[in-house]
Amino acid sequence: MNSIILFAHGARDPEWARPLQRLRDSVLAQAPAADVRLAFLExxxxxxxxxLDAVALEGATRAEIVPVFLAQGGHVKRDVPLILQAARERHPSLEIVLRDALGESQAVIEAMAICVLARA
Structure with a gap:
């Protein structure tokens, strides 16, 4: 089993997570059999x-971490590698792959440009 973990910063206001839930739902609509989860830094x-502990317990052999950040900032460069190293030590049979921040994808940049230029 492979898992995709959409990873974001987190916020005190639960409403903040709604776009992330919609992103997860959109991924699942395109790949209904996928295991797609949300996770947060704080x-x-x-x-x-x-x-990561949950997917390992459920038998995943690979977990792809997709940072839902606009860029590879401090959290993605400093904090996430430490979290992933600890998870690799706890779950040596789980392959953990960290992808680039979602906002650095050219397709995402182009989609944001379309939204910026859209007229209501």
Whole structure:
């Protein structure tokens, strides 16, 4: 089993997570058999560590972490590698792959440009 973990910062306001839930739902609509989960750095749960523990417990052999950030900032460069290293030590049979921040994808940049230029 492969898992996709959409990883975001998190916020104290639960409403903040709605676009992420819609993103997860959109991924699932395109790949209904996929295991797609949300995880957060802080303020919300599950944390990335908790999500990785859960997929490992459920038998995943690969987990792709997709940072839902606009760029590879400090959290993605400093915090996430530490979290992933600890998870790799806890679950040596789980292949953990960290993808680039979603906002760095050219397709995402182009989609944002379309939204910027859209007229209501």
């Amino acid at each position: 303020f919300m749960s599950p944390t990335l560590a908790e999500a």
